[in-house]
Amino acid sequence: MRIPSAILTLVVGMALVLLGQWVANDVNxxxxxxxxxxxxxxxxxxxxxxxxxxxxxGITGVVIYSLVRFRRQDGDSQDGPAIEGNxxxxxxxxxxxxxxxxxxxxxxxxxxDRMGGMADLNGHGMAHQTELASVRHSEPDxxxxxWGGIAPAKSSGDVIPVEVTALQxxxxxxxxxQNITSGELHVPTGQxxxxxxxxxxxxxxxxxxxxxxxxxxxxxQPTVLSFTARKAGDYPIVCAELCGPYHGGMRSHVVVxxxxxFSNWLEANTPxxxx
Amino acid sequence: xxxxxxxxxxxxxxxxxxxxxWLKYFSFSLDHKVIGLQYIVCGxxxxxxxxxxxxxxxxELATPISDFVSRDTYNQVLTLHGTVxxxxxxxxxxNGGFGNYLIPFYVGARDMAFPRLNAVxxxxxxxSGLLLISSYFIGGAAQSGWTAYPPLSITTPAMGQILWIVSxxxxxxxxxxxxxxxxxxxxxxxxxxxxxxxMPMYCWAMLGTSILVVLATPVLAGTLILLSMDIVAHTGFxxxxxxxNVVVYQHLFWxxxxxxxxxxxxxxxxxxxEILPIHARKPLFGYVTMVYSIMAIVVLGLVVWxxxxxxxxxxxxxxxxxxxxxxxxAVPTGIKFxxxxxxxxxxxxxxxxAMLFSCAFILQFVFGGITGVALAQVPxxxxxxxxxxxxxxxxxxxxxxxxxxIFASIYHWFPKFTGRMLDEKLxxxxxxxTFIGFNLCFAPQHWLGLNGMPRRVAEYDPQFTLIxxxxxxxALLMAISTLPFxxxxxxxxxxxxxxxxxxxxxxxxxxxxxxxxxxxNWKGAAPLVHEPYGYGGPPGVxxxxxxxxxxxxxxxx
Ligand code: HEM
Ligand SMILES: [Cu+2]
Ligand SMILES: [Cu+2]
Numbered sequence: 078m079r080i081p082s083a084i085l086t087l088v089v090g091m092a093l094v095l096l097g098q099w100v101a102n103d104v105n106x107x108x109x110x111x112x113x114x115x116x117x118x119x120x121x122x123x124x125x126x127x128x129x130x131x132x133x134x135g136i137t138g139v140v141i142y143s144l145v146r147f148r149r150q151d152g153d154s155q156d157g158p159a160i161e162g163n164x165x166x167x168x169x170x171x172x173x174x175x176x177x178x179x180x181x182x183x184x185x186x187x188x189x190d191r192m193g194g195m196a197d198l199n200g201h202g203m204a205h206q207t208e209l210a211s212v213r214h215s216e217p218d219x220x221x222x223x224w225g226g227i228a229p230a231k232s233s234g235d236v237i238p239v240e241v242t243a244l245q246x247x248x249x250x251x252x253x254x255q256n257i258t259s260g261e262l263h264v265p266t267g268q269x270x271x272x273x274x275x276x277x278x279x280x281x282x283x284x285x286x287x288x289x290x291x292x293x294x295x296x297x298q299p300t301v302l303s304f305t306a307r308k309a310g311d312y313p314i315v316c317a318e319l320c321g322p323y324h325g326g327m328r329s330h331v332v333v334x335x336x337x338x339f340s341n342w343l344e345a346n347t348p349x350x351x352x
Numbered sequence: 353x354x355x356x357x358x359x360x361x362x363x364x365x366x367x368x369x370x371x372x373x374w375l376k377y378f379s380f381s382l383d384h385k386v387i388g389l390q391y392i393v394c395g396x397x398x399x400x401x402x403x404x405x406x407x408x409x410x411x412e413l414a415t416p417i418s419d420f421v422s423r424d425t426y427n428q429v430l431t432l433h434g435t436v437x438x439x440x441x442x443x444x445x446x447n448g449g450f451g452n453y454l455i456p457f458y459v460g461a462r463d464m465a466f467p468r469l470n471a472v473x474x475x476x477x478x479x480s481g482l483l484l485i486s487s488y489f490i491g492g493a494a495q496s497g498w499t500a501y502p503p504l505s506i507t508t509p510a511m512g513q514i515l516w517i518v519s520x521x522x523x524x525x526x527x528x529x530x531x532x533x534x535x536x537x538x539x540x541x542x543x544x545x546x547x548x549x550x551m552p553m554y555c556w557a558m559l560g561t562s563i564l565v566v567l568a569t570p571v572l573a574g575t576l577i578l579l580s581m582d583i584v585a586h587t588g589f590x591x592x593x594x595x596x597n598v599v600v601y602q603h604l605f606w607x608x609x610x611x612x613x614x615x616x617x618x619x620x621x622x623x624x625x626e627i628l629p630i631h632a633r634k635p636l637f638g639y640v641t642m643v644y645s646i647m648a649i650v651v652l653g654l655v656v657w658x659x660x661x662x663x664x665x666x667x668x669x670x671x672x673x674x675x676x677x678x679x680x681x682a683v684p685t686g687i688k689f690x691x692x693x694x695x696x697x698x699x700x701x702x703x704x705x706a707m708l709f710s711c712a713f714i715l716q717f718v719f720g721g722i723t724g725v726a727l728a729q730v731p732x733x734x735x736x737x738x739x740x741x742x743x744x745x746x747x748x749x750x751x752x753x754x755x756x757x758i759f760a761s762i763y764h765w766f767p768k769f770t771g772r773m774l775d776e777k778l779x780x781x782x783x784x785x786t787f788i789g790f791n792l793c794f795a796p797q798h799w800l801g802l803n804g805m806p807r808r809v810a811e812y813d814p815q816f817t818l819i820x821x822x823x824x825x826x827a828l829l830m831a832i833s834t835l836p837f838x839x840x841x842x843x844x845x846x847x848x849x850x851x852x853x854x855x856x857x858x859x860x861x862x863x864x865x866x867x868x869x870x871x872x873n874w875k876g877a878a879p880l881v882h883e884p885y886g887y888g889g890p891p892g893v894x895x896x897x898x899x900x901x902x903x904x905x906x907x908x909x
Contacts, residue, residue, distance in 0.1 A: 108803045121731055129722040136718050139693055140711055149633075149700040154857070157634040157699040159888030166694070167641045167687065174686035178679040178725060185729035186672065192731055279504040280598060282663060282738060286804035289735040293663045295599065296503055297592025300665050313813065317738040317806040319497050320504060322423035325809030 089138075093131045101127035111312060111333065112288035113305040114192040119289075121188045128177060193303075236303070237264065241274040243281035243294040246323040248314060255347045262314065262331040264306050265339035271303040282317035285331055291317055306333040380475065382467035383871055387474050388453030389769060392762075394474075395445035398481055402436035403831060405429050410793075410827040413820045418810040426810040427495035428488060428512070434498030435516065438616070439523045440481045442754050446619040447565075448474065448530050450761055451558050453769075454626075455534060457862035457869075458552045460543030460878040465536035473529035480522035487515035497808060499609070502579060502590040502601050510583050517576045517583075524569045527615075531565030534558050545880050549643070552860050552884040553636060556643050557622025560650040564611040564618075567654065572608035575601065599664050606657035614653040616750060617717075618646065620757035621688055624710050627764050628692055630858045631707040632699030635885040638691040645684030652681045662733045671730045678728035685721055689714060705779030709760030712787050716752025720745055723798065738808075741801025747794045759786070759837070766841075767855050771867040772848030778840040782833055789829025796823050860884045 101123040110116055147157075239262065240251040250259045264270045274283060276294040283302060284291040287310075292302040316327035334342060376386055377393070408429045412420040421429065452470065456463055464470045487493045494516035496505040505513050538551070538559050578589040579601065588594025590601040629636045636642065658666055658674040692714060701707060723745040727733050736742060759782070766774045796819045801807075805816050812820070854863040861881050865874045 106799060106802055118731055118735060121729065125726045125729070125732060129726065132722055133719055136689070136693070137715050140696070140714055143693070143696040143699075144701060144703060144711060147632075147696065147699050147701050149702050153700060155633070155700060156888040157632060159635055159886075160637065160694075160698070161635045161885070162638040162640070163694075167638050167691070170690040171641070171683060171687055174683045175680075178682050181725065181729060182676050182679050185675065185731055188729075189671075189731045279507060280501060284738075284806065286735070286802075291663050291734050291737060293665060295665055297596075297598065298665060313804060315804060315806050319427070319501070319808040321508070322427060322495070324427075325418065325423075325806075325811040328813075 089135075093135050096134060097127040097129075097131040100130045109287050109308070109310070109312075110289070111306060111308040111310060112285075112290070113307050115287070115289045115307070117188055117191050121185055124184065125181070128181070235268060237268060237270045239264075239270060239272050241272045241283065241294065242277060243274065243283070243316070244277040245279065245321050246316070246327040248281075248283070248316075248327075248329045252343070255343055257343070257346045257348070259346070261329050263339060263342050264331060264333055265336040266306050266309055266333055267336065269303055269305045271301060273299060273301055275299045279320045280318045281320050281327065284315045284317040285312055286315065287312040288331075293318055306331075309333050309335055309338075380471050382463065382471055384452045384456050384464045384467065384470065385869065385873075387470055388449050388451070390474050391444050391449035391452060391477070394478055394481075395441045395449060398436050398440035399445075400834070401485065402433055402441055403834070405433035405436065406827060407831060409433060410824040412810055413812070414824045416812050416814040416817050416820075421810075423810050424492065424495060427497075427808070428493040430808060431494045431497050431516070432484065432488065435484060435494075435520065436481070437750075438498060438612070439520060440477065440484075442616045442750060442758075443523075443527060443612070444477055445758055446616060446623075446754055447527065447534075447558070447561060448477075450554075450623060450765075451530070451534055451619065453765070454554055454862060455537055455558055456541070457873060458555050458860065458884075459538060459541050460546055460861060460880060461537060461541040462872050462878070464533050465541050466533050469529050470533050473526045473533070476522050476526040476529075480519040480526070483515055483522075484519040487512045487519075490515075499605060500576075500579065501605075502582065502596075502598050503592065505579060506582050506591055513583055514580055517580045521573055521576055524573050527565050528569050531562035531569070534562040535566065538562075543878055543880055546882070549640070550882050550884070553625035553639070553642055554619070554622035556646050557618045557625070560646045561615050561618045563650055564615055564653060568608045568611040568615075571604060572612075575604040575608070599661070599666075602661050602664055603658065606660045607654075610657040610660065611653050613746070613749065614649060616754050618649065620713070620754045621646070623757050623761045624692065624713060626860065627706050627710050627760055628695050629885045629887060630764075630856045630860075631702045631704065631710075632696050634695055634699040634888050636691070637694035638687070639885070641687055642691055645687045648684040649681060652677060652684070656681060659728055659733070662730050663737050675728050675730050679725055682721060682725045689718060689721075704763070704776060705774070705783055706760045706764035708780065708783050709756050709763065712783065713753055713756040713760065716748050716756065716790070720748030720752060723748065736801050738806055739801030740797040740805045740807055743807050744794050744797035744801065747797075751794070752790060756786070759783075762841075764856070765862075766844070767851035768862055768867050768869070770845055770848070771851055772844050773851045773855060774844045774848060775840050778836045782837045782840065785829055785833030785836070789826045789831075789833055791826070793823050793826025793830060796826075859886055 104126075106126070107119060107122060110119055238253055240253055242249040242251070247260065248262075250262045251257070252259075272283065272292075274292065274294045276296040278296065280296065281294045282291055283294055285304075288304050288306070290302060290304055292300050294300060310333050312331050312333065314329040314331050316324060318324075320327060332342075376383070377390055379386075381387060381390070408421060409426075412418065412426055414420075418426065452464065484493070491511040492509055494500065494505070494512040495508045496513065500513070500516065538555050542548075542551070578587075581587045582589050582591050582596070586594070588596040590596045590598055592598060625636055625642065656674055656678040658670055659678045662671055662674075696711075723741070727736070727742065727745060763774055763779055766772070800816055800819055800823075803816070805812050851867055853866050856863065859881060861874075861879050861884075862869070864879045864881070
């Protein structure tokens, strides 16, 4: 007895969904997630991987099946059926990608919003930044939002500001409140850090893969990037924009400490003020 | 214009004006077929140079430290590699090469609309290419990548950057001349009686591409002229030190360069639409939706450029808009892929090199399209922008897509070019090596990008060594894979099996003449093909000499 093709299609479809789920959830393609917005990012990534795997494996399967099943025998010079199109089928596969990308768009917009990305980041000077932060403060659903990533941070008041200067081929971090200047970034867990970045010569980019954040540092246009670290550790800071011959060597570290250890570091490194 | 020359005069005119034999390929020939082959061969030579440059890159990256070439040289090499591959290999070959050879056939003309402009457009390419490459030897080539972002491009040595700009301007000019010519030929040189909706799909692809070329390339030209003034005259258009804005350059650059990626891939879509029906012995599925999707891609392709700038401090509304516009390009693109697969379905597929290269294209482009839609999502892109993930994405599109189609097309049209078949065994060896090498080289790069390796670096974190070495081995395989291809072309040209006029039993007009075709394309009247894809019929009833199966199919329930 032949199995009806509707059932076969259903089974294949379900297998694809399972495969997509499995790859998305059980194959780890990302580095450690060490900031508050990284898990949000990873959620989006898993959805993308699941959909992508289903599409890729499904289409590959159909192409290979066709190549095997419909291959021409030697000496066969007949033609296939003269099917020139099928309107409902074509509408169907116009609709599928349309629905998928619409869903993805809405979903990733939501993710981006949760990461704080929809806030204006072209701070026109610092005054505007603080103004923005106070606007955020009055928002009702402040509590549930995960700030971090790209926007002014959860405005609990105690944002740690750090001035970042990028130049060929190094990052320089300056803590204005303590007047510490350092070649590596130190931040505590659980507290929002706001990087105010400017470049001296060419465009650089600040990237911490474990935080899933990146922002170009643009000469003539200061940018702001904020994040909240979640896990103590030592993570690379990578320049991601071609900036000259030593671009590949333009790297630094961000050391994430527990709050106590961080205060110690601050104290130990605060320059003695001339009194 | 020579098109209207009466046949009786053609031979003398030819003898007196143009060299014959192989010499004509080195002459200022006005024959679109000669020009097409000039583009293809010239492009292939540059491909070998670009490939050698890629070899330098992958050798350097086999170890995590910078030890093979100096850091300056490395940046020159990667700039030259990108520029050569885009402006001297893919764009000229997929547009100028196949476009010139095929479009006059497809519209039933004896030549392009402006044959002299056509020859000028081709002959601008070798000097610009040589200029670009020679810049390496006179003071060093440009070092700021093929994107030439200021202020880096303003502060690196001026000589190399200026030569780069001049060369890209000339190549852009050549591309505009070509584009105008294709638009005129397709719209105005169609044989009387050939309706737009009866043209082979490649004509539509070239029409769409040429519209993009004509609209977008002038913007690139203007941008590069401003950039060169910043460099030589110390103006401040893009130089923040003089009050300029670096992000404006990025907008202008990508306003051209995103359409440019469609300039590189739409013609490939067209060529695949020609190849698949012939080797599947079925009509092209969904002609009308194919045409509309090409036009949708052209329109959408013009409004997605800022997806290259999600980390450049663009305002939120802009990121939202460009995410949506970009993701929606996947819809018309998806339609085309489903239509091709439907063309294969129930066909009688000849598994020859042309077909297999086309199918590899489908799979690889689908993968590149999936990573593309992912990249369109701002939060995802913020992490992987300017990393090896992006390098993986666009090589899947440009190499796995377009270059595979160029090879498929060479296997498909070589019999027409030369009158001889390419060897199938060598062809499949070529396919297997390229397919394995390509995927080995570029698939792992996605992982590298996700895990922290930025692009355009000569040195990297040692934890990535193994994966980079795998990638380099893939690159080596790709380099090796060109050997059977070159060998195949050379021996088949001399003693390949003679193909006869129409070895594939195809219906499109270029096959309805001798191989290689005469100067005037067809002896006697040009055939008027209303159904370029009229293959097929119920099994056992149809054969090529009979009418197309369309009527029978129409009557079926
Ligand atoms: C489904 C359609 C596609 C989508 C949604 C898409 C999306 C994207 C996005 C968002 C980027 C920016 C990534 C970044 O720099 O962070 C990108 C880069 C790129 N894409 Fe695509 N893409 C698609 C198809 C194509 C095609 C057809 C081509 C070429 C034929 C192409 C070639 C490129 C190139 C060359 C880059 C990198 C440019 C560079 O920075 O040097 N893409 N793509
Ligand atoms: Cu850099
Ligand atoms: Cu683009």
